[in-house]
Amino acid sequence: MIPKRTFDAVIIGGGGAGLRAALQLSQANLKVALLSKVFPTRSHTVSAQGGITAALANVSEDNWHWHMYDTVKGSDYLGDQDAIEFMCRNALPAVYELEHMGLPFSRLDNGKIYQRPFGGQSKNYGGEQAIRTCAAADRTGHALLHTLYQRNIAARTQFFDEFFALDLVRDEEGYVLGVVALEIETGEPCLFESRATLLATGGACRIFRHSTNAHINTGDGLGMVLRAGLPLEDMEFWQFHPTGIPEVGSLISEGVRGEGGYLVNKDGEKFMKRYAPNALDLASRDVVARSIAQEIRAGRGCGEHGDYVHLKIEHLGAEKIKARLPGIRELSMQFAGADPITDPIPVTPTAHYMMGGIPSNMHGQVVAPVRTGPEEAVPGLYAVGECACVSVHGANRLGGNSLLDLVVFGRAAGQHMIEYLRENPFPRTLPEEQVDKALARLARWEKSKGSETVAGLRVEMQKIMQDHCGVYRTEALLKEGLELLDKVEARLPDAALSDQSKMFNTARLEALELENLTGHRPGYPGFRPGPHGKPRRPYPGRPSQAGRRPVAAPYPVFQGKRHPGLQAGAAEAADGGDLPAEGEDLLMMNPDRIVSIRVPPFVKPPSGDEGGQGGFFHAPVWQLLSNPPQPPFTKGGRTVRVQS
Amino acid sequence: MDGQPNPSRLRWLCRRGMLELDAWLARFLDVRYSQLPADQQTAFARLLDQDDMALFDWFTGEQEPPAEFRVVVDEIRTTRYPR
Ligand SMILES: Cc1cc2nc3c(=O)[nH]c(=O)nc-3n(C[C@H](O)[C@H](O)[C@H](O)COP(=O)(O)OP(=O)(O)OC[C@H]3O[C@@H](n4cnc5c(N)ncnc54)[C@H](O)[C@@H]3O)c2cc1C
Numbered sequence: 001m002i003p004k005r006t007f008d009a010v011i012i013g014g015g016g017a018g019l020r021a022a023l024q025l026s027q028a029n030l031k032v033a034l035l036s037k038v039f040p041t042r043s044h045t046v047s048a049q050g051g052i053t054a055a056l057a058n059v060s061e062d063n064w065h066w067h068m069y070d071t072v073k074g075s076d077y078l079g080d081q082d083a084i085e086f087m088c089r090n091a092l093p094a095v096y097e098l099e100h101m102g103l104p105f106s107r108l109d110n111g112k113i114y115q116r117p118f119g120g121q122s123k124n125y126g127g128e129q130a131i132r133t134c135a136a137a138d139r140t141g142h143a144l145l146h147t148l149y150q151r152n153i154a155a156r157t158q159f160f161d162e163f164f165a166l167d168l169v170r171d172e173e174g175y176v177l178g179v180v181a182l183e184i185e186t187g188e189p190c191l192f193e194s195r196a197t198l199l200a201t202g203g204a205c206r207i208f209r210h211s212t213n214a215h216i217n218t219g220d221g222l223g224m225v226l227r228a229g230l231p232l233e234d235m236e237f238w239q240f241h242p243t244g245i246p247e248v249g250s251l252i253s254e255g256v257r258g259e260g261g262y263l264v265n266k267d268g269e270k271f272m273k274r275y276a277p278n279a280l281d282l283a284s285r286d287v288v289a290r291s292i293a294q295e296i297r298a299g300r301g302c303g304e305h306g307d308y309v310h311l312k313i314e315h316l317g318a319e320k321i322k323a324r325l326p327g328i329r330e331l332s333m334q335f336a337g338a339d340p341i342t343d344p345i346p347v348t349p350t351a352h353y354m355m356g357g358i359p360s361n362m363h364g365q366v367v368a369p370v371r372t373g374p375e376e377a378v379p380g381l382y383a384v385g386e387c388a389c390v391s392v393h394g395a396n397r398l399g400g401n402s403l404l405d406l407v408v409f410g411r412a413a414g415q416h417m418i419e420y421l422r423e424n425p426f427p428r429t430l431p432e433e434q435v436d437k438a439l440a441r442l443a444r445w446e447k448s449k450g451s452e453t454v455a456g457l458r459v460e461m462q463k464i465m466q467d468h469c470g471v472y473r474t475e476a477l478l479k480e481g482l483e484l485l486d487k488v489e490a491r492l493p494d495a496a497l498s499d500q501s502k503m504f505n506t507a508r509l510e511a512l513e514l515e516n517l518t519g520h521r522p523g524y525p526g527f528r529p530g531p532h533g534k535p536r537r538p539y540p541g542r543p544s545q546a547g548r549r550p551v552a553a554p555y556p557v558f559q560g561k562r563h564p565g566l567q568a569g570a571a572e573a574a575d576g577g578d579l580p581a582e583g584e585d586l587l588m589m590n591p592d593r594i595v596s597i598r599v600p601p602f603v604k605p606p607s608g609d610e611g612g613q614g615g616f617f618h619a620p621v622w623q624l625l626s627n628p629p630q631p632p633f634t635k636g637g638r639t640v641r642v643q644s
Numbered sequence: 645m646d647g648q649p650n651p652s653r654l655r656w657l658c659r660r661g662m663l664e665l666d667a668w669l670a671r672f673l674d675v676r677y678s679q680l681p682a683d684q685q686t687a688f689a690r691l692l693d694q695d696d697m698a699l700f701d702w703f704t705g706e707q708e709p710p711a712e713f714r715v716v717v718d719e720i721r722t723t724r725y726p727r
Contacts, residue, residue: 038661
């Protein structure tokens with residue numbers, strides 16, 4: 001038997017979500033272990049620059065109902081509305097709590113927390129722009145991580161940095177009893193036994209070829225959950241940013257287009273005029289992303305492989321570029337080898353956020369059709385953060401709602417775990433064979449022989465995902481993609497490690513990460529094909545149920561957990577029936593709460609999207625306001641890269 | 645840390661919370677690191693202990709790095725994969 005450590009609770013992941021949950025538990029004097037494959041303050045949360053959304057009304061009139069409305073609508077009506085209510089309501093105390101913990105928010109002149117506007121934020125249920133996202137300069141995620149980390153140290157959370165979680169240990173009755181992990185430094189496995197385990201392992205955008213996410217975002221928690229025999233939810237929903245540098249993925253913010261930058265295809269044509277004749281290059285994120293994807297598919301992309309388009313800003317002139325876009329210029333020179341003063345910046349849609357994940361409820365409990373009910377809690381297992389699907393983001397996450405999700409549900413999960421631990425005071429017998437299974441997976445890599453390489457297979461998988469399951473999707477394309485993915489996966493057993501040493505074996509970790517990525521990749525809408533040739537979205541802002549028909553999947557795809565009012569009639573809706581028209585009442589919230597809301601007339605299809613292209617699945621759904629305000633954020637007169 | 649930094653350890657420490665840092669550091673480790681003199685290699689190992697945001701500001705040129713890191717930061721900024 002491998003070395004064993006015993007705790008009340010084990011938290012896997014030291015990003016905002018894991019840290020917030022751990023804090024709740026440690027403050028209740030429980031014995032908590034937090035495992036993180038990288039040093040916690042180097043978690044991906046550090047990238048979040050934009051801020052955290054809460055209707056504090058410090059800058060503009062606001063209240064949480066409006067935030068809720070925007071979030072429900074932003075989710076394309078596919079979010080869980082009770083959970084969204086919970087999140088938006090608790091946003092205020094959550095942000096004040098962070099303030100009291102010492103998070104250094106930027107301040108307004110009157111001393112209150114600074115807030116900035118983001119797309120999709122409205123006053124009065126779809127009215128004018130609200131200003132709702134609280135920020136600590138352009139490093140809110142960084143500030144959040146450091147604040148929570150310090151608090152955890154004070155509360156005596158036990159940190160296991162550079163420990164890589166391999167697999168959950170789940171007994172016959174379905175209880176999760178801990179996790180098998182690998183100590184990266186020594187390469188030795190060990191067992192963390194606990195009565196409650198929380199997954200906070202972050203997103204999986206590294207499944208795509210172009211992604212804005214750090215390399216650590218390989219969806220490890222998702223792979224662990226699937227291997228434990230549990231399903232995932234909403235895995236077709238990925239948010240793409242329209243303009244990232246190809247391969248590297250680094251974001252070129254919309255601020256550049258705000259300053260007057262425009263997109264051209266390989267013929268030098270300003271193609272946005274064909275897709276969005278009015279908004280042009282300032283159309284919403286999803287419209288721009290799809291337009292670029294269309295150009296690329298039509299063979300009008302630039303470069304050797306025709307897989308990107310050009311973003312031109314030369315016309316702004318060297319002085320203005322240097323003065324206002326120095327950061328963008330630097331990134332372009334560093335990663336695209338192009339100085340935008342003389343050359344166009346190559347850009348392509350890049351995966352940014354994973355809306356789907358481990359099905360969980362607003363207490364952070366992982367829920368699945370485990371025994372008899374459709375949504376039973378898996379005893380002892382919790383999930384929060386980007387790896388979880390509560391689902392508050394539905395088909396699309398609004399800027400600043402992710403950090404909020406981390407702290408609100410991190411706290412709620414911690415709280416629920418405290419109760420669960422109280423009700424389940426005794427350890428259960430650990431099923432040794434489960435531990436052995438995890439160890440066998442590890443051993444298989446130690447003995448690996450073959451001609452394939454992990455890096456080679458990863459690149460192939462990422463490319464298939466990008467080309468077949470990216471922004472532009474048709475049923476045929478998805479089917480083909482799946483077949484190709486199956487072939488890649490079939491070659492995985494022939495992959496050998498370049499390095500067989502034990503200590504800090506990055507090659508081995510990358511192999512394990514690849515297993516986690518390939519494990520969950522099939523969750524794509526190929527399993528839920530929409531009516532072909534029909535417009536998928538009669539008009540936006542509708543429950544686009546077309547994509548939500550359950551169709552056989554090679555692993556269980558979770559379908560439950562929707563507001564019943566919207567669930568009902570999903571099948572008919574798929575055929576175009578049952579869709580409320582403009583001006584009609586749409587039951588948006590729980591009947592006993594906020595009642596119904598008129599489908600507002602301003603929700604118009606983004607231009608260029610009326611044509612029933614039959615295959616576009618909403619990637620980023622910023623179409624809510626047909627031209628969401630994207631103010632260029634400036635710092636000393638310069639447009640800065642503030643991403644949400 | 646005694647003596648020369650363990651190269652495998654460095655590889656893992658180059659995994660950061662921000663994509664651009666991953667790209668900068670991996671490129672440097674792949675292409676340039678092994679050619680540097682020992683003192684710069686140790687400077688690099690110490691650099692990896694710094695905060696992500698600090699690294700980002702230094703690599704983008706937004707802020708001047710402390711003297712001990714100036715050379716290595718400059719190397720990171722100028723290293724490119726061979727064409
Ligand atoms: C460029 C960019 C900007 C963004 N800006 C904003 C913004 O302004 N506002 C906003 O709300 N959201 C923003 N987001 C989204 C937001 O940053 C993320 O969704 C959020 O930080 C995820 O936090 P998390 O705690 O779930 O996971 P992460 O912060 O990704 O943490 C995951 C943790 O899990 C650990 N881990 C993973 N696998 C394992 C394993 N196998 N074993 C052990 N540990 C493991 C990691 O070490 C890490 O500690 C942005 C995203 C990007 C890419």
